[in-house]
Amino acid sequence: MDGEDVLTTLKILIIGDSGVGKSSLLLRFTDDKFDPDQSATIGVDFKVKSLTIDGNTVKLAIWDTAGQERFRTLTPSYYRGAQGVIFVYDCTRKDSFTRLDTWLSEVDTYSTKPTIKMLVGNKIDKEDRVVTRDEGLKFARRHRMLFIEASAKTRDGVEYAFEELVEKIIQTPGLWEHDGGGKKIKLDSEQQPAGLCSC
Amino acid sequence: MTSLVTEALASAGKLAKDDWNTKINKLNSRAYEIKRELSDVIEETYGESLSLEKDADDISKKLTEVRENADNLQNSFATMVSRQLHDANSEFEQLTLQHTKTAALVAALEKLYKVHCSLQSYDKSLQQKKFCDTLAAIKEIAAVLDSVKNTSFHETDMYKSLRIEVTVKRENLNYILDQIWKKSVTWTYPDEDGEGLNTKLSFNLSNENDPIDPQDMVYAMHSSNILSFKIKQFANLGLEKVFTPLIKNSDVKYSTASIATGCSISINKKDGSLELDKNPETHQTEFLPELVFNKVWGVLKFLNDSFLNLKLEKDGDSTLMNMFGNIVCEDIMTLLIDECLEKSVPNSKEELQNYDKITEVVKNFEKSLREIRFLTDEEGSGDLLAFVSDIHVHFANRRSTALVAKARQIMKEDIHETVEINDGGKDDVENFLSRLQEAKSTSSGDDQTLQLIVPGRGSESVGETKTKDILQFPRCRVSRCTQKLVELVYETLHEALTSSNECAMRLIDTVEDIFRLYQCDVPNLHKDALEMLPQVSAIHHNNCHYIAHHLLTVGQQLSSRLPSVMKGLELTFTHHVTAIRKLGEECFMTQMRRQRAQLMECLAPLKNFATETGADKYQMAEKPIKQVMYQLHHLRKVWRGVLPLPMFLRSISALVDSSIAEVVSSICSMEDISSDDSIQLKTICCILQDQLPSIFAKPEDEENVPGIPSDFPFQRSLKKWPRLLEIIFVLDASMREIVDRWADGKGPLASSFTVIETKGLIRALFQNTERRAAAISKIRY
Numbered sequence: 010m011d012g013e014d015v016l017t018t019l020k021i022l023i024i025g026d027s028g029v030g031k032s033s034l035l036l037r038f039t040d041d042k043f044d045p046d047q048s049a050t051i052g053v054d055f056k057v058k059s060l061t062i063d064g065n066t067v068k069l070a071i072w073d074t075a076g077q078e079r080f081r082t083l084t085p086s087y088y089r090g091a092q093g094v095i096f097v098y099d100c101t102r103k104d105s106f107t108r109l110d111t112w113l114s115e116v117d118t119y120s121t122k123p124t125i126k127m128l129v130g131n132k133i134d135k136e137d138r139v140v141t142r143d144e145g146l147k148f149a150r151r152h153r154m155l156f157i158e159a160s161a162k163t164r165d166g167v168e169y170a171f172e173e174l175v176e177k178i179i180q181t182p183g184l185w186e187h188d189g190g191g192k193k194i195k196l197d198s199e200q201q202p203a204g205l206c207s208c
Numbered sequence: 209m210t211s212l213v214t215e216a217l218a219s220a221g222k223l224a225k226d227d228w229n230t231k232i233n234k235l236n237s238r239a240y241e242i243k244r245e246l247s248d249v250i251e252e253t254y255g256e257s258l259s260l261e262k263d264a265d266d267i268s269k270k271l272t273e274v275r276e277n278a279d280n281l282q283n284s285f286a287t288m289v290s291r292q293l294h295d296a297n298s299e300f301e302q303l304t305l306q307h308t309k310t311a312a313l314v315a316a317l318e319k320l321y322k323v324h325c326s327l328q329s330y331d332k333s334l335q336q337k338k339f340c341d342t343l344a345a346i347k348e349i350a351a352v353l354d355s356v357k358n359t360s361f362h363e364t365d366m367y368k369s370l371r372i373e374v375t376v377k378r379e380n381l382n383y384i385l386d387q388i389w390k391k392s393v394t395w396t397y398p399d400e401d402g403e404g405l406n407t408k409l410s411f412n413l414s415n416e417n418d419p420i421d422p423q424d425m426v427y428a429m430h431s432s433n434i435l436s437f438k439i440k441q442f443a444n445l446g447l448e449k450v451f452t453p454l455i456k457n458s459d460v461k462y463s464t465a466s467i468a469t470g471c472s473i474s475i476n477k478k479d480g481s482l483e484l485d486k487n488p489e490t491h492q493t494e495f496l497p498e499l500v501f502n503k504v505w506g507v508l509k510f511l512n513d514s515f516l517n518l519k520l521e522k523d524g525d526s527t528l529m530n531m532f533g534n535i536v537c538e539d540i541m542t543l544l545i546d547e548c549l550e551k552s553v554p555n556s557k558e559e560l561q562n563y564d565k566i567t568e569v570v571k572n573f574e575k576s577l578r579e580i581r582f583l584t585d586e587e588g589s590g591d592l593l594a595f596v597s598d599i600h601v602h603f604a605n606r607r608s609t610a611l612v613a614k615a616r617q618i619m620k621e622d623i624h625e626t627v628e629i630n631d632g633g634k635d636d637v638e639n640f641l642s643r644l645q646e647a648k649s650t651s652s653g654d655d656q657t658l659q660l661i662v663p664g665r666g667s668e669s670v671g672e673t674k675t676k677d678i679l680q681f682p683r684c685r686v687s688r689c690t691q692k693l694v695e696l697v698y699e700t701l702h703e704a705l706t707s708s709n710e711c712a713m714r715l716i717d718t719v720e721d722i723f724r725l726y727q728c729d730v731p732n733l734h735k736d737a738l739e740m741l742p743q744v745s746a747i748h749h750n751n752c753h754y755i756a757h758h759l760l761t762v763g764q765q766l767s768s769r770l771p772s773v774m775k776g777l778e779l780t781f782t783h784h785v786t787a788i789r790k791l792g793e794e795c796f797m798t799q800m801r802r803q804r805a806q807l808m809e810c811l812a813p814l815k816n817f818a819t820e821t822g823a824d825k826y827q828m829a830e831k832p833i834k835q836v837m838y839q840l841h842h843l844r845k846v847w848r849g850v851l852p853l854p855m856f857l858r859s860i861s862a863l864v865d866s867s868i869a870e871v872v873s874s875i876c877s878m879e880d881i882s883s884d885d886s887i888q889l890k891t892i893c894c895i896l897q898d899q900l901p902s903i904f905a906k907p908e909d910e911e912n913v914p915g916i917p918s919d920f921p922f923q924r925s926l927k928k929w930p931r932l933l934e935i936i937f938v939l940d941a942s943m944r945e946i947v948d949r950w951a952d953g954k955g956p957l958a959s960s961f962t963v964i965e966t967k968g969l970i971r972a973l974f975q976n977t978e979r980r981a982a983a984i985s986k987i988r989y
Contacts (some may be wrong), residue, residue, distance in 0.1 A: 013725050045728035057948035062628065070951030111719035138228045 013057065017141055017185050018068040020090050022170075024112050025097035026105040027076030029107060032129040033161035034097060035073045038171055043162050050075045053087070062176050067174065088119035092128065098145075100138040100158070106145075106191045123194055125181060127155040127174045134160040176182045220365070235384040300374050319352045323370060326352075331379060334384070337421070339428030340650040342381055349374050369948060378432070386427050390436055392422065392470075393515070397449050405447040410472035411515045426518045426528065437518070439528060445534040446511075450475055451536070455505050455543045458496075464510050471514045474509065492850045497552040497566050498686040501573045504544070512580040526581075542590040549595050553602045555610070557703065563596075571597045596702075604714035608721075609701055615722040618696065619730055621689035623744050626850070629691075629754065630683045643693060670908065681757050682852030690751040693756050697722060701762065723784045726755065727791055738795055743846035745799035752792025756785045800859060803843060804866050810835040818885065824871050826888050833892045836867050837899050844903050849910065861925040864900055868928040869898065876965050882941075890939035895933060934960040938969050943983040944972060954989035963987055 021190070023031045032050050036042050039056040054073035059066055072087060094116055098105040109128070128149040130140060142158055149156030155173055157165030178184055297854060326345040333341035348645045353370060397407040429435035453475060464473045516529040549570075555643050570592050577583040595602070622940040697719055704715035730748070737744040759781040811832045820828055841864065847856050875889055877883075904922035923929050938946055949957040957966060966987045972982045 020951070020954035020956055052933070053956060054947065057955065068951065070954040072956070089959075090954055118552055 012160055015065055016065045016067050016179075017183060019092045021069050021071045021095060021174065022087065022091045023071065023073050023095045023097060024116070025076060026099070026102075026108050026112075027094075028125075029076065029097045029099040029102070029105045031095075031097050031159050032073050034095075034131060034159065034167055034170075035071055036107075036127065037161045037164060037167045039071070041164070045162075049077055060171065060175055062172060062179065065179065067175055067179070069171070078195045087109060088116065090123055091119055091120060091126045092178050094120075095127050095129055095170065095174065095179060096154070097129045097131050098140065099132050099146075100140050101126075101135050102139060103133055103139050106140045106148075109148065123184070125155070125177045125184070126152065127157070127170060127177075129166075129170050130156075130158040132160060132162070133158045133165060136165045225281070229765075234559055241334050282761060292454070306453055311767060316356075319356065320366075322352055323349050323792050327373075327377075328422045334381070338424060339381065339385060340424050340431070343428045343431055346378050346381065351378075359412070377642040382434055383430070383897060384433060385434065387433070388425055389429070393426075393442060395445055395449070407453075407475040408472055409446075409450070409474075410467065411470040412467075422515070423518050426520065427522060436531060436535045439531045440535055443532050446532075447539055450507060451504065451540050452543060454507065455500055455540075455547045458499065462507050462510075464506075468563075471510075473510050493944045497548050498569050500544070500548045501569050502833045504540070505573060505576055508577070508580065508582055510581075517580070527907065529581045530584060533584065535882075537583060544592060545595050547591065550602075553599065553606050557605070557707065560599070563599055567596045567599070594888040600708045600710045601714075604711040607703075607711070608714050608718040611696070611715075611718050612725065613720055615693060615696060616729065617724060618689045618693050619726060620733055621687070621692075622753070623689070623734055624741075624745055626685040626687050627688050627691055628683070628849075629681060629750075633708075638948075681754065682748045684852040685747060686750045686754045687747055690754055693726070694755060697758070698762070720781070720784075723755070723759070723781065723788070725841070726896070727784070727787055731791065731795070741846075742799050742803060743844055745795050745852060746851050748848050749792040749796040749855075752788045752795075756789045756792075759785050794858075803839070803863055807836055807839060807863060807867050808870055810839065811867065813875065815877065817874070817889070818880060825885075826891075830891050830895070833871070833895050837895070839865070839901050840900075842863060848907055857920065857922075857925055860903060861922070864903065864922075864930045865926055868896065868900075868932045870925070872928070872931050875939075876961075876968060878972050879968075885937045889935055893936045895938065897936060900926075930956065931960040938966075938973070943970065943974055943979060947983050947986045950987055952986070958989070963989070 021045060023035060025031055027049065030047075033046050033053060035054065035056055036044065036047070039058045050055045050073055056071045056073070058069050058071065060069055061067075072091075074087065085108055096109055096112055098109055100106075112125075116126070126143060128140070132138075141192060144157050145158065157166050157170045157173065159170055160166060175182075249390055250625065277986050316424065328340055330349075333339075341818070350372070353367065353374060356367065387599070392412050394410045395407070426435065429438065450462070452463065457477075460475060460477055462473055462475050464471060466472075483941075512529050516527065517534055518528050520526045520528065520531065524581045550567075552563075552566055554563055574583065574593050605933065667988075693955065700715050700722075702721055704712040704719075707715060709847035731738065734748070739745075740747055762781060786793065813828060817825070817829050821829070842861065844860060845864065847860065850856075871893065875893075878885075881889065901922060903919045906920070935948075937949060938961075941949070946966070946969075949955045951958070961969070967984050970980060970987070974983075
């Protein structure tokens, strides 16, 4: 019932400083809701959503990571097999923009293969913006990232951001095609004995 | 040609033959001539010798004749003279024998006379109490008798009876001397069994009724070999009755008195009581070695003045005191060392500095003893002086023993009496040291104080914050006794720095001993507590680290300040660091294993949850969780604030992790989980989820302590926390939700659970349907 025509499952990470609106973006995207009192994420949050682009349906496994340093449980398993990473900053907070370098280097450190990166400037509904669209664009271009400005509160750009990212992933050859069907076997010995594969 | 040659040859042979014939003829005539000559010569020579031989024979005949005549004459002469000679000889021998007999008789008579005179002189001198003369008389008789020992004389009755007489006389004299000695030297003391003390020794040397010359008596006794026995007796009594009590008991005194016939000395207790206190320790409050030396000297002087200064031989230097001294000297010295000097060994350095006074006393004492000839060895110093001059060594030994004993006492103290080591404030040891230094520098003006870099604090002088961090000892609690021990060590080392070389060496060795003792003794002394009580093992762990921490730096600081003799010696205690740390760590690890085993034991019933059917099933599932939470909370209570914070978090996290892992794997191993069961299992997991964070919460009493985060991100240190969250999700999720969370191996479920586990959980939770098969087939990477 959940669509035999699903093309693939893509792993998407959302990272960025604490309070920039990562969880809000995810909530808006998956449930089309907004909670002004969204609490800090502890450890990791996870949502699944199907998305159809150009007649192809893909399932997104979206990991929402904790922004607060002390709630982060840094494990390589977060980054393992991620095809897309969404970097979020708060347009009204310069520090969240300048810290992007740190996040970038963390992704570079842990990711195992090339990923599509997208930069999202959140909270454009607010009036006290300090990071201009141009600054964001320049940063994204410098780091070969997709770029979009959005607002989880007003729904602006949210859907579009995910669509854009997925499209780019699908268009990039070698990123997802060979990614299914038990190709990647963990090294644990108890993994997938041959007889149990297709039950 | 041929004929010519032949001719030539024939003529030549003919020629040669003619020549030979002439030559032979010549030779023949020549030989004849020579024969003639030879015959002439022979005739000439042998004709003469023949006549000579004849002459010789004649002479020989005449000679034999003469010899025969001479032989005859000699024979007749010899027989005649030798007979006369023999007669004369035997006559002479007879005469000689007669003469010898007469001479022997005269000698014997002379000797008899001598014996007679001696006997007379014996009686006379004995009457006059001139013992020397008496003895001389006896000796003379004996000498006379000895001189005839090997002659026929000693077979006679007279000789035998004289022999007996001499023996009797000698014994008689000895007896008389013995009596006089007994009268002259009298002891009075209580019975053997009586412990009482009232000994009196009197010398009655000038008895008016019966005047004797003590010197004469001594000569006589010495010369008859009974003196040494007497003196030995006297000396032993003196040692037992006089010197021992005098030296052993400070309140025993002596008093001398002159009596009509001489003088006396009494040994009494000061208060006049007769009983010796059985417990001599009580007297030692005011112990003065000088007093003892004075007493002993006083008694010896008295003995010497009143009696023992008598000479042994007329023309010798030795006195009775020599003899006396030889017998008791060693014992008295031993007594003085054991009972007096040993006690006078100083307990503190101040006393050691004042010890010169005692050295002086001992020096004078020994000198006086030499003067009265109590001590005879001229060269070198006596035992006492040797002891006193080695006082530094004795002092160091005593200090060392005392320190080790003190250290052991400290180690015996309870571990759970703790103090907080907080680097934020001043270290107590440092406080203590600064106090110590103040005291030292004000009291002695000694500028060689120890600039101890107390670990974690000393960096301030260096001014490097980095060093400070490395040297910082984390905030935690250590036993009060451990702190005391470290203080003791610093105190000892400080003392070593300002001590003499021997002392310093000994003290530093002592510190080594203390650390060695710590490693051997503490695990045994507190064996039960260390095994059974988690708090005690945690404190012990801290203690060991605390000691190791101080060990790291103390040696280095000391090396530069060592006394000169040890300069260049590498003084370091760092070789103990690893061992002591290991001691603490192993103890704590054992405790950790114990606790983990206990947690696993609590959780064991969970494995049977699925097969259980009773009404109290829920109870059965909840109970292990409650027990685990209770135990973890208990450990938090006894460890938090005791262990250094990171250590606490690491340890408790490991135990929490183990518990979570056990719970989750128990659930994973269940083959069938009914929906009721899954709700119950979820409930117990939620209890863990809700309550485990409280174990990491900051306790109220740490509210005001800076540097401790109010909310510890425990998720970071709990590796199994995501697994707990995932199992909670799975227990309450639909199949679709599970598959979504797996997300082709890209969801969080996949990072916490394996394919097999997830498939197993789906099979246990859901009925066997096609949908289930489809869901299971999606659990793959």
